[in-house]
Amino acid sequence: MSDVVEKTLTALPSLLSLDSQSGATKLSSTSKLGNLIRGITELTSKHEEEKLIQRELASIKEQVSSPNTSMRQMKELMVRAIYCEMLGYEASFSYIHAIKLAQQGTALEKRVGYLAVSLFLNESHELLLLLVNTVLKDLQSTNLIEVCMALTVVSQMFPKDMIPAILPLVEEKLNHPKEIIRRKAVLALYKFYLIAPNQVQHIHNKFRKALCDKDPGVMAASLHIYLQMIQENPEGYKDLTASFVTILKQVVGGKLPMDFNYHSVPAPWLQIQLLRILAFLGKNDQSSSEIIYEVLDESLRRAEINHNITYAILYECVKCIYTIHPKSELLEKAAKCIGNFVLSPKINLKYLGLKALTYVVQQDPKLALQHQMTIIECLDHPDLIIKRETLELLFRITNAQNVTVIVEKMLEFLRVNKDDYTTIDLVGKVAELAEKYAPDNEWFIETMSTVFSVGGDMMQPDIPNSFLKLLSEGFDSVEEDRKLRLFAVDSYVSLLQGEPGKLPQRFLQVISWVLGEYSYLREELEAVTVLRLLAKLLDMKSTSSETKSWVLMAMTKLCEGGAGVSVAQEVCEAYSSSLDTVLRQRAQELQHLSQDCELRARVLPRDASLEPLEVDSSLSFLDGFVSEALAAGAAPYKPPHQRQEELAQAKALSLEPYSLSLPISMSSCSIADRQSPTLLSVSSGLSGESPDLSHKGGSTMLKLDGVKRVWGREGYLAQREPVEESAHVEVPSPLRSPSQQGDADSSHSQTPTPTPTPQPEQEKQQLASSLFVGLGSQSSVCLMGKSEQTTQRFRRKAKGPVSSSGAGAQVSNSLVSTPNTANNLLYNNLLDSNITSELTVSSLEQTSQLSQGPTAANGTCDVELTDGDMKESSPSLVRDNGVVAADPAPHEDPDRPEDLCLNTHLPAEFSGLCHSEITLLCSNQSLDLSACHVQKEDSLALVVFIYNSSDSDIQQILLELDSDELEVSCVCDSAVQEARSHSVAVCQYSLTVKRPSVHVEVVGMVSYQFPVGTPQSVQFSYKLPLTSFIRPLTVSTEEYGTMWLDFSHDTKQKLTLISDGQEPLVDTLNVLKKKLKLHVVEIIGMEGIVACRLLQDQPCLMHCRLHAGTLSVWLRSPVPDLPDCLMYYCQRALQEH
C-alpha cells in the first residue's frame, strides 16, 4: 500500500514542468500580460529586470488612469501590477484602482480587485476604509458568489474600527442555507476575534452553534476560533472536551464524506487541529485528560498507513499525550511511536522524531537513553539541520556529568557552522550550560574563551556581561573565586602573548577588564608586563575605539611603579590628542591617575566591584539644570518613540490630501505602530522597537515554553519511579567501566580496550556512555529539577547588603554596557559640582566606585533624603525631612510635642487611613511646624500641624503653600487663624499632581504675629514620593487592551526578577502590588498586565514579560513622565525587596 502511495506522489511532480504549454495558450500572444510574462521568463540579469518592470509600471500607470479602460482591461492591469509588486517594485498608484475594480467589476474581475487589495494593502492601510462600502454592498448581494468574495476578503483583512458596521450582516450569514457561506462567515468572525476580541464577545453562543453545524466544513472553521479561545483561557471551555473528543472520534472513524480524505487519511489537518485543542484542554487537568485518553489511543492505533500525513498526525498525538495529564500506558505507546520516527530512514521523519524527543525528554529523560545510539548517529549526520536538532536535544538533557562532552559537540558544530543566527543561538546555549554545570575552573574559562572567540561580535551582549559579573561577584568560596580569577588571568595573558589580532573585539574587552581588575592576583606577574601587552592591543589596526577605551581603562587600574608610569605616559601622549572624545577622556584619566597614586587608590580601589552603587535612574539631580534650560527657552525633552510618532503623524498629515478621512487615517496609523500586548503579544517580540528583540521570537515561542514548563513534574515523577528503575537495566553499560566518574573522560582518552566490537562502533558506544551519563535512575531525579537541584558550581552569590539610606536606586557595579556611560557620569558630576559641597563629596565617591570598570550607571547618587516611608518604616529616617530656610538654627526644645501627641490631633476623618510619619518641618523659639500626608482612596491630604511652643498665643497665622509639581488646594473649613499657647493648630490641604516627578515637593511659608511684636515668617518644604499618589486601577483585560492603544507616553526597561519562589512572575508582581498599590489585571503564562492610576484619574498601564531571567517592563500612560517615574519606583521596590 505505502509503496503505491509513494509512487503516485513521485509521479505527480514530474508533471510540473515548462514543457506543457497548456496555460500559455489561454492567453493571446499579443496580450500585454503575455508580453510581460514572456519578458520575465527571458530575464537574465537584475538590471534587465529593473528596466523591464519600470517600463511596465509606466505603462500600467498610464492605462489605469485612462477613463476608457474597461473593467476587463483593469483586471489584467491589476494582475500586471501584482507581478511588479511580487518582484519588489512598488505600484502604489494602482492601489486605489484595485479598490475601484472590487467595487465596479463583476465576477472574476471583482474577485481580482479584492485579491489585489488583499495583496497590496496591509491591515492598517487607510485606503482599506474605502473598501468597507463595497463589502457592505456585496454582503447584501443576492449573488452568492459576491457574498462569498466579500466574506473572503473580510476574513483576510478588515479595518478594526469598522467591524460594527458589518457584524450584523456577517452574523446573519451564519444561518445561510449554503454551507460555504456559513463557513466563510465563521472564518470572518474568527478574523474579528483575532483583531478585536471584545467586538464578538456577545456571540459566543453562535460559535457553539457553528461547532455543532451539520456540515463538517463549518464545524472545522469554528475550531480556529476555539483553538484561539482555549489557548487563552482553557478553563472556560472544559465542558466542550467531550464534544471535541466525539468529533475527533468520528473523524478518525472515517465518518466524514470521502472527499475530505487526503491519500485515504480522513481529514488529517482537522485531526491535527482537534489534537491541539485537546492538548490545551487536558493540560494540568486530570479529569479532562481522562476523557481524552481513549480517542488518543484510537488515533495511535488507526494511524497505520505509511504516509507522511499519518506521521504528521502521530507527531501531534505524541505531543498531546505528553502535554496532558500522563497515563503510563499511553506514554509507552507514544514512546514506541517516537522510536518509529527516529529509526526511520526517511530524513524528514527522523527530524520530526528528534523534535518530538526534544519536547519529551524534558519530562522523561529516559527516552533519550532508549534512542541513544540513534542520537549519536544523528550527531554525525551529514545534514547540518539534523545535527543542529540533535544538539538542541542534547542541550535539554545536559547535566553536570555529561556537560563536557555535550559542550564539546556544540563547539564542534559552531566551528563549522556558517549561519549567524544559529551561531548566536548556540553560543548562548553553550554559555548557559558552562555557567550552570562547569566541572572545574580551567574548563569553564577555556570554554568561555572559545565561546568568545567563536561568538565574536555578534553574540548576545549579555553573555560577556554575565561572565564578568560572575567573575566579579564571585561565589560562596573566596578561595575558589581567587583560583578562577587567577586562571582567567593566566589564560588571557597567554592569549595576548599569542596572536591577539585574531580575537574578536568583545573578547578583547573582556580580557582587558579581567586583566585590569585581577592581574594583581598573580604576584610574579609584573604590572608593567600586562601594561605592555595591553598597549600592544592599542597599536593594532583592527582594534575598535570602544575596545581601546576598555584597554585604557584597564591600564588606568594597572599603572603603578616607575616602568608602568612610563608605559602609561607613552600611551597618554598618543591618545590625549585623539579625535575620539571618549579616548581622549580616558587618556586624560590615565595621565592624571598614573601620576597620583593616592587619588588612584581612592578612585580605583582593588576588588571593590561588589560594592553597591546608588543610581538615580530618573536623573532627578539634573532637574535644576533642566529647568534652567527650559527657562532659557529650550524645548522640553521627548522620548525617542514619541518623537518618531509625532514625526510619523506629521508625515501622515502632509501626505494625506483628503481632509475628510484625516482623523481616521491617524487613528489607523497609530494602531499600526502600537499593538496591544493583550491582543497580540507577537507584536512585542517581533516589532522592531521592542527592547528585547530576542532570537527566540514572539509569543508563539513563548507559549510553547509555557506548555513545557507548567507540566506537572512532581506527580509524574513519583509515578514513573519504578519504571525508571527497570530502564536503568536496559542502558548499554559503558565499555570500560561502569563507574560514572571515568565516563566524562572516556571520550577523550584513546586507550584501546580489548573488545570484539569494531573500532568505530566502540567509539560510538563510548560517546554514548559519556553523553547519556547521569540519565539513569538515580540521577534522573536531579535532571528533572535541572536548574535547582544539581550541584551548580557557579552559584551566584546573593546580592550584597543593601545600604539603608534608601535614596536612589541601588545597582551593583554590574560591568555592563560600554565605558561611554561611565563617561557620562563624570560629565554629570561636573555639571553638579557647583550645587552643594555635600553633593560633590558623594559624587566623588561615586566616581571612584564607578571608574573601576565600565558600568551601566549613568547617574550620580541622589543626595536628597527621602521621606516616603510610611508608618511601618523606622522613624529615624524621617526627621531630616524639612529644611529650615528663614530662621537660624533649629533649637532643641525638650518639651516639643512627640509624634504620638500630634497623632491625636489628626482630624477624625483620617483615622484608620494610612498616613505617613508626622515629620517636623521646622521649628523656632515660638512654633514647631510638622506635617504628614494621608492616603485617602481618591485623594491625598496634607495635614500641617502648627504647635505653639511659646507662652503667648499666636495670631493671624497665614499658611501659604506652593509647588511646581502639585496642585495644592486648601480644605476651606480648616483654615486657622490662631494658635493658643502650647497647643496645636491643624490645617488640611488636598494635593493632586500637576506634573509627575519622582519626588514632589511642597514649599510653604507661615507668617504669624504675636499679640505684641512684628510679623514673623518661617519657610519650610515638604517632600513626598510620587507613590503616595498611586492607587490601584481596576480594569478588565479588554478595557486594558483598548486603553493601551490610546496612550502615547511609554517607557521600557528590564527589571530584576524576584526569583526565590516557585513563580517568579507572580511573586514579583505581588511585591509591586503591595509596595506600589498596583492592580494586577491578569497573568497569562509568562506575561502579566498591571494597572494603576495617578490621582485623580490618570491611568498608567504596565505590561510585564518574563524574558531570560529578567522582567521586561513596558509602562504606558497618557501623562508625560508618569511611566518614567513609576519605572523608577518599580525598580526600587524590587531592589529593596
Added chain:
Amino acid sequence: MIKFVLMVNRQGQTRLSRYYDPVELNRRTLLENHVVHCCLSRRKDQCSFVDYKDFKLVYRQYAALYIVVGVTDNENELSVYELVHNFVEVLDKYFSRVSELDIMFNLDRVHIILDEMIQNGHVVETNKSRVLAPLTALDKMADG
C-alpha cells in the same frame, strides 16, 4: 502558524508570494533571495525543513519549481509539507497537469485557490472540491 508561501523556480525567480505576517515590500526581495538560497543549496537526500532565523522553512520541489513555506517553530512541519502537496494536487486538478507557465499566466487564479486554503496563516480548507468551488463558479459566470 504559516508566515508566507513562496513559489520560486530553480533560477531563484519568484513566481508567487503570499505573506501572512506583514513584511515590507522592500524587505521581501532580500528575504526571498535568502530563503531561496537556503533551499536551493540543499541536496535531495537532505531534510526538507530548514532553520531560518527564528522560524523554519518547509520546502518541496516539483521539477523546476520550489514551493517554500515559512512557518513558526511550533508548527508541525510534516503537516505543512503535505499541505504543499495538497495545494499542488488541487492546482493539478484545476489546470489538469499544471505547469510553471500555467501558474505564471494564471497568477490571479492560483492566488484565489491559495486564499481558499490558507488564511491568516492557518489551514482553512483542504477538501479539493470545496477549495475549487468558488473559482469554478466564477469561471462559469465568465463563460456563461
